[in-house]
Amino acid sequence: MTTRDIANLRVYNQHLNHDKFKKPEEVVGHMCAMQAQEYAHAKWAIGLRMSSPSDKAVEKAMTNGAVLRTHVLRPTWHFVLPQDIRWMLSLTAPRINAGNAAMYKKQEVTDAIFNKSFDVFTKGLQGGKQLIRTEIAAALTQANIATNDLRLTILLMKAELEQLICSGARQGKQFTYALLDERAPMTPVIDRDEAVARLVLRYFTSHGPATINDFVHWSGLTVADAKTGIEINKSRLSNVIIEEISYWMSTDADFSTAKKTGAYLLPVYDELIIAYKNRDAMVPASFRDKIGAITFFPTIMVNNQVVGNWSRNMGKKNIDIELKPFNKLNKTQNQSIESAIQRFKKFNGVG
Incomplete structure (x- = not known):
């Protein structure tokens, strides 16, 4: 196996050149999470992996909540499925919050302010309401919570990480926020090791062959987490050494079909x-x-x-x-x- 084989298998495992998916949510489910801050481009990333892709189909999936967009890895915007969003946030949010701590302090956003803003979000969005950023900013201002641009971003991201809000349907070209409880079903709580195992398996299945450092870069988790997940999934992941570098992928990877x-x-x-x-x-x-x-x-x-x-x-x-x-x-x-x-x-x- 050569370095070129790695590229061929990655393209294959990401379903860019075979067995393309019919629905946007099938793509996102396979990939587990897809980076999505450049929204128009991110929709095309889903389309590339569909058999009959259309921008309208991806937009519809966002509108009806079949696909959600939130901060969940590293942190930046990602597409995720409603059934995955809770266990993923439970796993990744502590590290994202730790990384954001200096920013929270610099902007003088305390726990009390966060909690007060959460009350505003809940009151403003309950009953299926979906609000754009300017409407949310106005509600926060009315509650005497300062909302310069970065501060508003911090408050919204924190509410996402706390599993309070997520993406709603777009209003024209404007993004909205909705209550997560009204967009995603409750799912069973799982322990941290199981969540790590899930994320590791789905990453190396959809993105392999990849290294532990690749997983750490993608997920924002630690090398120790990656090793734990690989050990739990050792019967479902295979390892190959190329030029003294260790790569992991699903045991189902088929070299012969990688175009x-x-x-x-x-x-x-x-x-x-x-x-x-x-x-x-x-x-x-x-x-x-x-x-x-x-x-x-x-x-x-x-x-x-x-x-x-x-x-x-x-x-x-x-x-x-x-x-x-x-x-x-x-x-x-x-x-x-x-x-x-x-x-x-x-x-x-x-x-």
Whole structure:
């Protein structure tokens, strides 16, 4: 097994080139959590893994609560399923709060202020109400709680981490918040080791082959947590050493079916890039000096290797795609990329 095999298997295990899912919630369920702060791009990340993708289908899943968007890992926005959100937050919130502690102190947000804001959220959102940020800010101001922009963000994130609020349906282009109890069913409480085991198994199943450090980078948990989860799942995970580096994946991984062909227009922060601390498997050595462009901008992937960046100009009746390859592309590569462009346009209802 080689480094290129790692890339091929990651693409395969993330279902980018086989057995694509029918529904957005099936994609998110398989991936466990998908980074989602750049919302339009994050919707396309789901679409890439669907058999008949459409922006409207992903938006509908967000509207009806089949998929939720909240702060749950590292922390940043992620898509998660309603049935996963509680055990995941119970597992990750303590570390996120610890990491945010200095910010809480700098903004002079005390436990008393948090609790007072939680009362405001509960009163304003109960009964199925869903409010945008400006409406929530107004309610907090009326309760004499200061809401400069960063402070409002802190109060909202803390309420998410405390399992009080989550995403509601969008109002136009505005995001809303809703009470978690009204968007997600109550699920059985599980102990920490079981939660760690779940997260570890689902990460290495959907993202493998990956290293312990990759998991730590993705989850925000510790090396000790990763090792605990691997030990609990030792009969369901396999290990391979490549160039003296240890990788983990599901025992069900099938080398023979991992395809090496095809092209993808990956959105910024796609799980195929952002979910790994080390991205060398997907990036040719000659392009590794461009890792910033690869990490923080949409990327073009051909034959499971990054070959450049891309951008789009969205019009009502047309979408202009600008390709920014790192090297000159050959005819076969351009043909594959053209197919990827048409798929992106179809997702957005154009062409």
